[in-house]
Amino acid sequence: MTAKKSFGDTVVAWQKKHGRHDLPWQNTQDPYAVWLSEIMLQQTQVVTVREYFARFMARFPTVADLAAAHQDEVLGLWSGLGYYSRARNMHRAAQDVVALHRGVFPHSSAALQTLPGIGRSTAAAVASLCFGESIAILDGNVKRVLTRYLGFKGDLASSKVEKELWAIAQTMLPQRDVTNAMPRYTQGVMDLGATVCTPKKPQCAQCPVADACVAKTEGKPENYPVKTRKLKRTSEQLWLLHAITRSGDVWLMQRPQTGVWAGLYCLPVFESFDAMLAALPAKYHSQLQEGGVFKHVLTHKDLHLHPVELKLPTSLKPGAAIGEGQWVAQADWPTLGLPAPIRKLLMA
16 A cells, blocks of 8 residues: 655645644744653643643753652652653653753654653654654554545554554655654644544544545545454452541552552552451451442553541551551642542542
């Protein structure tokens, strides 16, 4: 299948007139700002990212500022954005930029991929948007645009097939004034996927390449992209010990650096109510109050969370009885990196 050479140049012309131009990370070639936005936009909507991006840029205006921060503060600012491995990798990448590259982001997509948490598409986005490299991106929106335009029926659940699409995407880049055109092309193909070539009910009448789009001709754009492998969902029951003093201090522990909620501060977690009882002295058992179970949805798993409250006097500090952790004052825990359901529970 051969790509139509006019695709890239058409997208560039469309982006100038109809693309998005008001996003806070646009109209700059600062690789730090662009990289930060690209990491945040992975699996997260623009409307959500705006607030977090502004908050991070205000607190960490340069990559050196981010690198020098403590991980707890980074996770605290990230709290609620989800997929916390992004934040941990982002922090490590900033440290690598400072330590290994003297605070200057590498200019090529190949070199950018050596940094933690930067995959092929993110590296290409930074390299093309900031440095004009002629390199294709292939995030979720772009896969949808290209597979529909090409009528690409290969199953993207296969890594071999995805590599084929990567190769084709590279042939569809702008052909004129490439260095200057690439930032606008990369932004434009993302804009098409986000605002016109949407997953459901795409606005084909507004698409600049609709006249050559195979999916539009077929009348079935929502059949693309093809990806047959489905994520196998699992579920898990967890009990949360919500120990709180009369003054509002909460007992929190920091999760291990791997697994669910890695590195975040959390209420003590138990696999069963009996396990919780076994961890507490018998004199506290009668004071436990079970709350209503609620579900928290992760990418591959549903967590059914059972909060159990233990109210204690201000003076009682049973650290050894509860296990690892510390008392955190009511005024301090909101600044910590907390899993979204734990933050919601504490706020309630």
